[in-house]
Amino acid sequence: MPYNLSKQRVPVDFILWKGITHDMDYNFKEKRIFLEDEAEKKNLELFLNNEGINLDKNLEYTVGIYESGKLAATGSFFKNTLRCLAVSFEYQGSGLMNKVVSHLMNEQYQRGYTHIFVYTKCYAAKFFSDIGFYEITRIDGLVVFMENKLNGIQRFTDELSKSRVNGKAAAAIVMNANPFTLGHQYLVEKASCENDVVHLFIVSEEASVIPFSVRYELIRQGTSHLKNVILHETGSYIISSSTFPSYFIKDDESVVSAHANLDLNIFKKYIIPALGIKRRYVGEEPYCEVTKKYNDIMKESLEKDGIECVVVPRLKIQGKAVSASEVRKCIRENRIEEIKNLVPETTYKYFKSEEAKTLINKIINNKNRH
């Protein structure tokens, strides 16, 4: 194992000592790893690869446990999800992962995150179970999704059940709406028309340039004329493709599949029974490959279980499918007036208002696609 990358000369007596003292008390040091440092990042990546996982592209904090200057264990997180946890083979059994998770939990609480999630390989489920994590769902042989609350998902579902409208044909939509456009409104209106009640789930995750509170409010205003639409938050149970942890999956194809199937497990096991959902509506995806693949998997999987999946062709205005990214592009280029034809009155009014000015500046300076 090429850990000693600096080619330092190691004294002979050190080698002999290492060979015969497996039961020595180790002297472990915890230290934060800054991924902005290229050398540190490379070292970490090598370490993770050796343990059979990759470096996830979404990480905001990383800790390393070192023994005599050598990396022995590591763990990271992104928002409230723990990722890239590994202990090197030679140090397993020394309680190092407990140290890593303790450190990360402490750091999480300091940042105000108390409801913590982990996506990990199935064989690690027992370990996490022993340290207070509970399984939400899993894809056998691939990934298990866990949280640090005993009845987290059950309480979420119970809360949802309060909005259940018995004996009526219920449909569901999950949308991010970054921001809420005429296209989104068209989809909701269609579902509202064809069903007794529509449960509209808004992605709570802050992975979009427009914050959740604004997205929610624009959706609420843009659907207030529809009396049979009930709004819900997804909480941390459904996250976007851009932040889904892919570090433990070998290829890109499998990542979308894993993500879609995990979301579908949750939808089928918890959301459908809680609300009596019979149909799911989704807008056709002409642009994004990842989303298109996700939707294909979803349609096939839902229909296998007798849930109708209605794929609605995108609303077209002047021959072009309405797209939220087009709206963001106009805002980014300070052409606010041009969004008037693409969004409902309520969304347009918001972006012309005084309170939207800070957000508009943020969008102008945002380099990210989302």
Add this chain to the structure above:
Amino acid sequence: MEIKKSSIAGTLESSDIQIAIEPKKENGIEIELKSSVEKQFGRQIRKVITETLQSLGIKNVKVSAVDKGALDCTIKARVECAAYRAADAKEKYDWEVMD
């Protein structure tokens, strides 16, 4: 003592206990315990947690505890630490309670 925010104390290492507490509106001390010795010592662990909170005058709180074989004194210490952190206390520690 008034619990103002969520807090955590302790580690997941052998012989320790990790105590996380959250404020609650409704009455009572709610304890969620994960312990490998639940059957032998579960009741005792919950008793120590409850009594420690009561001695600090805390009535409504949700406790999540992950026990790795902690002794009573360790449990008491971690609960007190989490409580003071949650109360955002910077001084005015009641040292008599922590005897």
